[in-house]
Amino acid sequence: MKISYNWLRQFINIEWTPEQTSEILTDLGLEVEGLEKYQSVKGGLEGVVVGKVLTCKKHPNADKLKITTVDLGADAPVQIVCGAPNVAAGQKVPVATVGTTLYAKDGEAWKIKKGKIRGEESLGMICAEDELGLGESHDGIMVLDETLNVGTPAADIFEIENDTVFEIGLTPNRADAMSHYGTARDLKAGLLQKEVKVELITPSVSAFNVENRTLKMDVDVIDKALAHRYCGVTISGIKVTESPQWLQHKLKAIGLSPINNIVDVTNYVLHELGQPLHAFDANKIEGDKIEVKTLKQGTKFITLDGVERELHEEDLMICDAEKPICIAGVFGGLDSGVNEKTKSIFLESAYFNPVSVRKTAKRHGLNTDASFRFERGIDPNITEYALKRAALLIQELAGGDITSDIVDIYPKKIEDFQVRLSFENAKKIIGEEIPKETIKSILTSLDIKVNNVTETGLGLTVPAFRNDVQREADVIEEILRVYGYNNINISNKLNASISSMSRFEDFKIQNTIGNQLAGQGFFEILSNSLTTPSYAALSKQLKTEHNIEMLNPLSNELSVLRQSLIFSGLEAISYNINRKRQDLKLFEFGKTYLNFSEQKEEHKHLAIFATGSQDSESWNSNSKLKSDFFYLKGVVTAILSRLGVSRYNETPIKSDLFSEGVSLNLGKIKLVDFGLVTKSVLKYFDVSQEVVCADFHWDAILDVIKRNKIIFKAIPKYPEVRRDFALLLDDNVTFESIHKIAKQTEKQLLKNINLFDVYQGKNLPKGKKSYAVGFTLLDENKTLNDKQIDKIMKKLQTNFEKQLGAELR
Missing domain, CATH: 3.30.930.10 (Bira Bifunctional Protein; Domain 2)
Structure with a gap:
């Protein structure tokens, strides 16, 4: 998520540097992964100043070049060779001085150097619009206002936007911080812990006024389980044009491309307050009616990117009287968007079911700024406020009148969360006792209301926009992150516990x-x-x-x-x-x-x-x-x-x-x-x-x-005896059968049976194989003698011959 430092300061008036601010945000859990510089004109026109052309004469060695002397506000004027057809004495012009770096359209840098052009010295360059990045024109040099003072930096004249952008690695649970306002709210709480008291500035919507009611739009929310709150208003008589430079700069700084003043306002309010909005061309809404509902499986719908999509029966859609016009909370339709011909709009602000939006976005492979916020859960209490804010901005930038009352369908209010905090539990989890007054101060700074205070804890009301804070442990985490993990002392005492555990775990x-x-x-x-x-x-x-x-x-x-x-x-x-x-x-x-x-x-x-x-x-x-x-x-x-x-x-x-x-x-x-x-x-x-x-x-x-029982036995003190058989067997006889017969023949003294060689090939009858088998015998009470051993081996041989047809080789 990108947050503009200049934009952030519209909500919270701080004098801290971007680097200091990034440290506080990171300590608060809004980890700043990087800082980027943004300039509305690359290079910021550094080294470009206002100059006055004192003289202008034809170059002796070139028909299309002129030699000028220009006053830059220094001790002496400089000579500059210029090829622009419109350069003349007496003009105030922008001059790139020697050492200035300018940037081409493709971003390639080039440096102004002292040099000679056709034999004449040139100490700078008088610039055209496109050479400074201030426009597209290259017909001639820029001629500035005569009242400007010589030597004035061009950056002061053209109001170059210089900004720092924070790249914040936002965790999925922090839906409340997915806007500049939400980030400023956290920053205010963090600054308060550093004893810096600042007020949170919110845009006023008191000027919102319904001029007339000439364009009413009937709204029917049919699937209320998927659209918890739905607001809308119409604005007529607008003029769709490019957005002013200040708005374009705000959007460009955070990586958005300006489209037109209407769409840009909806994007601006989205990133300002965290409330997604959508503007429909009112003339394209059939029957002046909006229905919020699901459609049957397989319904075809073409989205704003020109792709025809097949709808799922659970996809929530914004429809007019005849057709779908938008996938709710995800993406608009191709045929209902705002363009340069639009004269009136229906402006939508809503709270859609997060799970529904996420499923729809995943089904269609869409990931938009709106779906990103809806599926994580936005603030249901700013729906109408954000609508008014956007409507006033549209009036300011595109003209027009508010031509309907605000429709606000909110059948079942999303309630705040009631949580009980125990001071003792907070101490156990944090590992240190934080003063009670500090705890209350932190919670209040986070808009968590303290309902009652006792010796043992607090009764709290957590606002609905903090859908990640619903348990006591969540509240303690909020206290700890604002108080500062780095402020918790590391104990010199090491506690350890030994648990009784079965060896069969x-x-x-x-x-x-x-x-x-x-x-x-x-x-x-x-x-x-x-x-x-x-x-x-x-x-x-x-x-x-x-x-x-x-x-x-x-x-x-x-x-x-x-x-x-x-x-x-x-x-x-x-x-x-x-x-x-x-x-x-x-x-x-x-x-x-x-x-x-x-x-x-x-x-x-x-x-x-x-x-x-x-x-x-x-x-x-x-x-x-x-x-x-x-x-x-x-x-x-x-x-x-x-x-x-x-x-x-x-x-x-x-x-x-x-x-x-x-x-x-x-x-x-x-x-x-x-x-x-x-x-x-x-x-x-x-x-x-x-x-x-x-x-x-x-x-x-x-x-x-x-269930195994371990039996311990002493190591036998009497020696083992091994005897081997080379058995000629049929091919289908397995070692398993030999093992089984041997164990049945001698259960007490036979300890191990080992197959150590197998031979098949020439010198053996067809269908036969040779197994070399070793037998290990042991009496744990006495030493075996040859007579006992021979008796056992004879018995084994007999059983192999009878049951397997074996022969000794």
Whole structure:
């Protein structure tokens, strides 16, 4: 938001420099992000003075040039060579002295230097309008009033506007400060804390008077829930022209382009008071009637920018007796605007529902100064005042008469907020006790009325324009920002508290696993919970009807809450691969959201993704192991092991998300699904390389680990014994079946079973493979002897031969 320093001083008479003022505004929470200089004429005509042409004669070496001597008010006149046809002795003219910088139309700077033109010395330049930036004419030099004193700076004659503009980073809650008046109101409160008492000057509207009632406009607010207050008045006999220079300068300083005196007045009052206004050409309003209502879905409407838009059934429209003429609070219509032929207008001032305006502006991709203010909430109590202010300015600049009474439809007044402030709570939150009188002074300076005072607190009435101050905490924040955060002392005492917390708290477990994954080379990602509804169609396990839709989405791509973290991760993988990062290991903790007919649910998940090589390139390693299914399985089992979850069932899963997938379950509780993502899903995300993914059901895992009982055992003092088998097996035999048979055969002494080699190829019968399996045996009470060991191994061999058809190689 841009605020003009000169404009600000029309409301509050301060002698502070712009730099000092910016510091106060920043301390008040209106952070000044930058200061810009504005000059109505670039360069400010610095170095240009009034000169008197004493003599003028023809240049001896050029037909179209003349040699002049000019009095600049110095000790001696100077010689200037001039090519203007109208230069003559006795004239008062603007002269750019040596060293002056002038600016061309394109902004390019050029400096006046001492030089020679066709052999004759020239010490300056007699200027035309366009050379000074005062007009477009280049027919000849400017001839000034004869009464002007020689040597007078040109900036004093032409009233050059020099201003400083504050660029304020306004937070969305500060709707009250979206104007010069609102900023001045805050500045007054800030100055009061520095013991600088100033009055807030408000423009008078006492001169407002209805001259006649020859142009009445009937107004019917049909949708009162969307238009809380609507005011209007007609002005006839106006003349639409350019605005005067002072008004143009005010608008240009804050980055607005002047249009005409009527539109400029509405923009001026908007930025002056924060109240959006709109002027309609009264002759284009059919039936002399205004209706404020919504129209049916699909109604066509051409806005002021010439774009035909299709209206939504919830868009509030300003209509005449036959057609829509304006999108309320957002944008005017092409056929109802003011132009040079306009003779009478209907001037509108209103308070529209902030939510309605925001939705409409977002639907149509429009962001105007009016919608910016309406959607944040303006002051409902200045609607009529701003209308009068604008009407008087229009009369001053465009003539005309007020030709109707003001229509003010305000069926249900927007009430002020009643808040109770406790001195004790203020002290606790602020961290320091502010004197009660200071608190009352601050609140009063912010137009917050103190209704009653007790020993414990204050009863307050907060004005409706402060829609961000409705709670005690909000009032305390207002006190603190005006009192000054920098004025709060920092205590030398350090207070700390220790809370009793379970080791199974979610964030603790999450940090543990996050650190483990980071140690394995994974990077954590954080993706948006909002996503596109089309993802639900990628899997039969997801249902479109389970999508939780946003009431007011920013776009269709961010219109529902996600049902799965997998698609968010694939988006990140696609983004990185397209930027030449093919080796990726990512993980994310996040929630999924489901909409069932009886209730809405949210579940926490941990998603893990890997693609490309397991490790980055290195000079001492030539291996480029791919992140495949078995690598991911190792990561998954390591996580479960770290959490103390070892008893689970492994079952294959059939899913249109995984071409090869496994589910790990504890009874009926699903812990994790993982596998190789299908090519069809990868193609949707434009990913051509293999991706493995794991989806942990984090809520279920937290419940499981809370029930785990930790049993401590002494480290066995007797040695382990290992024996190996090389088993010739059918191709369809899995290591899982070997593991299961071995555990059933010897439950007490068999501690570990390890598959350390697999061979398939020549020298083996067709349809066969060789597994090298290691078996670790341990008796915790004594040392095993060969006889016991041989007995166990013989039993294992027999069971493998009977149940699997295995042979020892």
